[in-house]
Amino acid sequence: MDLVKLCLSPLCSCMQSPVVRQDMNHVFSTKEKLDDLKNAMEQLLAKRNDIQRELDDPQNKGKLLGDELQLWLRSVGEKENKVERLLDEYRKGNCVAGSCSLNCFSRYKISIDAIKLEKEINQLITKQPKIKFTDIPPPKPVPESYRTVGKKISFNVDIARSYLADERVGIIGIWGMGGVGKTTLLKKIRQSLSSDANMGFNHVLFIEASKDTQQEELRKKISESLQLQSDGKEDILNILKTSNFVLLLDNIWEEVDLIDIGIPHPYSDDNSTKQYKHKVIFTTRSEDVCAKMGAGENTIKVKCLESDEAWDLFKDNVNLAVIESDEKFKEIAWQVMETCGGLPLALKVVGKAMSNKKSVQDWKFILNSIKNSGTEVVQGVQESLLPVLKFSYDNLPRNIQEFFLYACILQVLHKDDLLELWMGLGLINNFDNLQQAHHTARQIFKKLEESCLLYSLNDDYVGSHDVIYEMAVWIASDCGMNMNKWIVKQYDRYLEEIPSINAENWRFAKRVIIQGEVELLPILSHQCSDLLCLMIRYNSCFKNIPEGFFNQMPNLTYLNLSYTGIEELPKDIKCLANLQYLDITGTSISSLPKELIYLKKLQYLMFNILNGLVKVDLKYLMSRLQNLKVIDIYPSGWVDLEQLKKSKKHVKAIGMRVVSQEVFQKLSCLPTTQLCLYNLDIISLSFDTLSCKNHGFLQSLRIESCPQLEQIVMNGRETHLNCLTILDVEKLQNIIWKDLSPPEFFHVLDYLFISRSNLDNLTWVLHLPRLSELYIEDCAEIETLFYIKEEREIQQQEVLKHRPTFPALETVIITKLPKLVSISNFALHFPRLEVRQCPNLKKLPFNSGINNNNNQRMIVILGEREWWESLEWDDDTIPSHLRPYFFLDEYSDECTTSRSE
Template identity: 80%
Template sequence: MDLVKLCLSPLCSCMQSPVVRQDMSHVFSTKEKIDDLKNAMEQLLAKRNDIQRELDDPQNKGKLLRDELQLWLRNVGEKENKVERLLDEYHKSNCVAGSCSLNCFSRYKISIDANKLKEEINQLTTKQPEIKFTDIPPPKPVPESYRTVGKKISSNLDMARSYLADEAVGMIGIWGMGGVGKTTLLKKINKSLLDDANMGFNHVLFIEASKDIQLEELRKQITESLQLQGAGKNDTLNVLKISNFVLLLDNIWEEVDLIDLGIPHPYSDDNSTKQYKHKVIFTTRSEDVCAKMGAGENTIKVECLQSDEAWDLFKDNVNLAVIESDEKFKEIAWQVMEKCGGLPLALKVVGKAMSNKKTVQNWVVVLNKLEQSDTQVVQGVQESLFPFLKLSYDNLTDYFKQCFLSICMLRGQHKHNILEFLMGLGLIRDFDNFQEAYGTGENILKVLEESCLLSSDDDVVSLHDVIYEMAVWIASDSGRNMNKWIVKTYDWFPVELPAINTENWRFAKRVIISGKVELLPILSHQCSDLLCLMIQFNSWFKNIPEGFFRQMPNLTYLDLQNTGIEELPKGIKCLVNLQSLNISSTNISSLPKELVHLMKLQYLICGYLNGLGKVEENLMSRLQNLKIMDVFPSGWVDLKELKKLKIHVKAIGMRVVSKEVLQQLSCFPTMRLCLYNLDIISLSFDTLSCKNHGFLQELRIESCPQLKELVMDGSRSHLNYLSILNVKKLQNIFWKDLSPREFFHVLKMLLISRCNLDNLAWVLHLPCLSWLEIKDCAEIETLFYIEEEREIQQQEVSEHRPTFPALKFLIIKKLPKLVSISNFALDFPQLSLLHVGECLNLKKLPFKSGINNNQRIIDIDCEREWWESLEWDDATIPSHLRPRLLLG
């Protein structure tokens, strides 16, 4: 009782009021109020889930909800968010340090808010509207340009397919100037082949080349497409010789030796290959390349649009209401359009750039610029596009110009790498959490895509060769100083390892080196302008000479990821202006104490450094500008250090080795976590990341001997990668509020090893899951088991919610009790590889009859004995599978 009086002493002067005395009961009943709130929210969510199930009924597919129900659902979502925030506040009040009186005030406020929020939720629960639908408005008309341009593409597509159907034609060339639509046509051909069951190709390979691409990079793309990682050209030759294949090779600049790529020549004299269809379609800017490649008369010239066609496309990219508001305006817009010469890329770029110009004067200025530059589209001359592309570039703000030029340095890389690069360069800054930074990066890419300056497919950012060369020209002071940007790719298989020549670094601002090089020289001159240095993806590069960093005092970005370096030299302390350091996936095993001198360091990325272990005490906390610390999965800091980092760090990736650290994580902005050897029985996802500030993207749960259950709770997760390794007592996974496909709405990769989970049916409908690996699970008998009385009917599963909608790779190994993969037939619309190893009791595969109607073959990696013992309910299924027999 004395303790209570002490806690309430600051309130004593107010305690005389009866109202205050009555309200003080809220301080001591906070948990009760919170529990009541949770129960009310659970009832409301149950009603919402019932409604959602009815809305998901196939009979209601495509119908529009009445406004009243839409408003109710929106209000439920808002209440759910408010409850989450209040629960978070309640949790923090339990952890808060400081005076007890402050904690009492906090609890009082939480109780009042919980009571009020519960009443609002109860009102929503009792006022649930009736489920009604409204009429669907008619679809918007297809833009005229889509019909016009689509007609041209359709005509060329028909011609290409006629060549593919002709047994006498093996090589097809598509040619035309840069930006005229060759790649667009090739992608249409690719899609038509994947969608069409009648062409009969086992492999459809879409490979992207460029002006300076190395032969080895093309080989790598081919082996990856065939799932032959690590294979040489002879391996791909042997696979493709006995297959029906078509290779779509985009953007070649000179004759390509197909045999050297590992591609059987379509016109080979080898009798053993003549029973198979071998086709190659390529795009190029040169008719001469078509002749050298042996396309002969089997070519398609992609030409510029006629004026009327060009006007249709142009109108779809400008503000049509503005230019049609006045005949004078329309006339000037037509003249600007004519300057584009009917080139689709120029028409889109200029149209987008002019879409925010709303006065005649703005358009006249642009027209004068184009006329003064004597701009015209010259067939085959890419430089004639520069003025049009630069118009789009000039229309960007200075900030987006910097972002665009920076992204151009990393074209062809994954979106995640691009966003980390922009953060490291300081182009994404002043964010409160990693999710906010990621959102800013997404917006940057969106703006640049809308300006037609880049594109992103499958999370890979790419841009047209002409746009890249324009960016290089701009970055080099309009071509006057070509050494300001140095991007050098060395051949992966040189006769002898070259050393990097640094003579031209003297005035460089950014340098990127990739490929097989070994040595860095000691610099004999200052590189005062050098801000960004990247030496990547080179396991032969092992040493940085002492004194090397002394010559680049203004370096702000250093990236050495995926190299063979074993330690950072002590001279790293000279980089006093360094803001970003990336040494991921190197052979470095410890972080040098010299890092404390890098007081401006904001981004320290040290992922996948095997054996890193505990980071030296007080190293991280002394870097007071540090925003992102990633030492996942083997590195970690202790609880004392972690609490110091909380003040300024926006994202953390690390190993968790104690329950005390785990308990603190709900208040920390986690990004990647490895929970290792923790003595825990149950794990709630809600405790792994601060709700308002976390953005957990990768989670590894490893060697937790007592862990029996996982509780999937809270809001939707942002996880891309989840690994559960050596958790042998794990038997149950519980789901709260959200279904698995809603909770893991962006999960791409799932690895489960050495666990005793007996059913993984929850992974069947994960919308983005592309890689699933299950191995060393001794007790599993059926991987995916659905009870009809508990779940939706199997027919409904199959017809209305496809199983594994995005799965490309399924790997199952060492499952000695496995009898069946599923208790019903599965859809695998995207599957390209099934790997089965040491599953001797598995006698049937769960493929449907009529599997793979588009004729794409699924590779099966397996042992010969197992393959020959398989039983088939449908004798046609094996013809759609290609066994690749494993040794031993």
């Protein structure tokens, strides 16, 4: 029946046909159809609740439901989800009661959907399976909130997995307000796919987006996750189109063009791809984005918690003994809990902030303050929760609040970068050595993590939840009153037109942070007296600082121009009389201007020389700058012995190149942090002579062009070395472990580069628990990379059986090893591997199990086609499995050597 004609024809004409009368009944009885649907759903939920009560019976604890009933419960959840969406659609006013306009389309569709859903629900009611249990070991007791919230998450995970198992479903949307638990749900889905029941996916790609993420950045992240050599969409497409994959895309704010980022569309008409499973699951705050992405009805709405559920979660994060000590106390705590609007993140953050409040007066004060903030908590409106969350910030010690704002607003920063920033701003300033500064920073990180305001992405990086980030920005702008107090801009490097910067916004700014491709700074015609921090990083386009630019910021204390294209500092830098921190690492600056002597308060100087081996004449400069605490001119700059002796009294950390025996012999008396030992006439090197035992904190060591060096003795305790480069040390034969077994050493080493040495065995590398990058090149004597030849090594290898080998390793690149014939002489599960110019390597360390290992880390193999075709395999199916990960090597000989620079 043509409904357009139906709605536009006179009513009397329409009613003459029985079919028309039936269609009109659908249009005008939508509410009745929905009421029938709700009644049916209530009956179904009542049956599910009966089952749940039986499950919750203490007699049935430790028992597992049968598969049939689990499937039935999952179906009930799906139907509940669909009913709620249909009711939401009706409530949003898609149909205007009493009118017969084009809205009758919506009424007609909703009625038809309601009838269909009611029929499916009635079938579930009549087909309820019997309850069957299977005995399982009793689970460990968990807090009530985790059982409550965990059930919701598990319920939604089951729905998501049912969508993944449905061949008709390609795109699934998860939506809800910020902080409600969408990311947690997505991670649980990923975790479920990492178990034995991985549903046959070869690739499970978890990609994090953000409000400003561009398509190009998503492509880059996908390429990195697949560990491809380039981030072109064709390269990604070629890998994925003949694979079973699921893309988990977290936190998108607008429609993402899947084809443009190299993702084969799940609904492709290409017959060649229909045999593969292509799935996309994404999270977003907007239901509209779900529609634009093509999720249709295949969506999951993550809702805020009901009061009882919220109370359970809140109790787990406060001092439960205190609030349950008195009914009045409990009543006030309940009211505080309700201000969180059922948002899990707010419940945890506010609960943690209140955990140290032990009097009714404190809780009353907080409750009244929230109520008097003038902001009403509105369900689904995230901004209304900012004043509530602010109390967690207010509860921080005042000296930590500033730490939080920098760590949160800058987002996803390396902990060492944050430490340098905090030190440069004077937030961490009372320390005798760098170890103390790192200890202070660790305590701050711990405090912020315990308050749920910050979390560790891994051991090295920290981040914050989107809602916490928005709260931090709101606080930094004086609760939204002064948006230019902090200026934080991230300019995408893919923009065709480089944007200009508005100078007027700088007038009252205290902090300006710019990252990305910006070519020109604004011409400042006014004083920026409030400006304390200026950070412009990772910008090769930025080459010049306008004349007179620094004249306008007399109170600047922190200046970071690292990894930009600038070639010199302007003379007016002398106007920065209050400057304490200057970082020009990774720039093209080859010399320091004499004007730096006017920076009497300068405490931190970071100057990484890239253009050749230039001696930095710091003698005159350091004699004038008596406040210098940290000098880092590693790896190419050096300081003479006389000046090192003078600076020993006040300098707390030194990074430099060592080119003389005199300086080398004094290293054990100096607080070194980064060292490059260059062209030294030494035969043996003992690690514990490289830094002062009481004040040293050696983190990076580069040994380069030491022609007589034959062995390195690792006998230092409590080392902090995380980067070791051995380059052009052709006589080096041994790296000896003395006194203790290797696991006690280099526990934080994460980068190892060895090139042009005489080493023939690297088995000790297996004992590095944090190693993430390993590069071995041009070592002529290595026949087997990891070779056990001594009894002691065999005993150590026995230890390895009880823990993962290379637990953190992400990249292994072996290049130009002419004698290499095998990777190892024992069983070894290998991570990502790149092989270049190893002509005698005929066998790779993979067995037939790799064909079924869907959770493997990606393998990237580079080489000549003839070499690839000459490889020998234990199983003929292995090469076809690995073939998509083999690439012809188009790199020049200099390519890998440049990695060590």
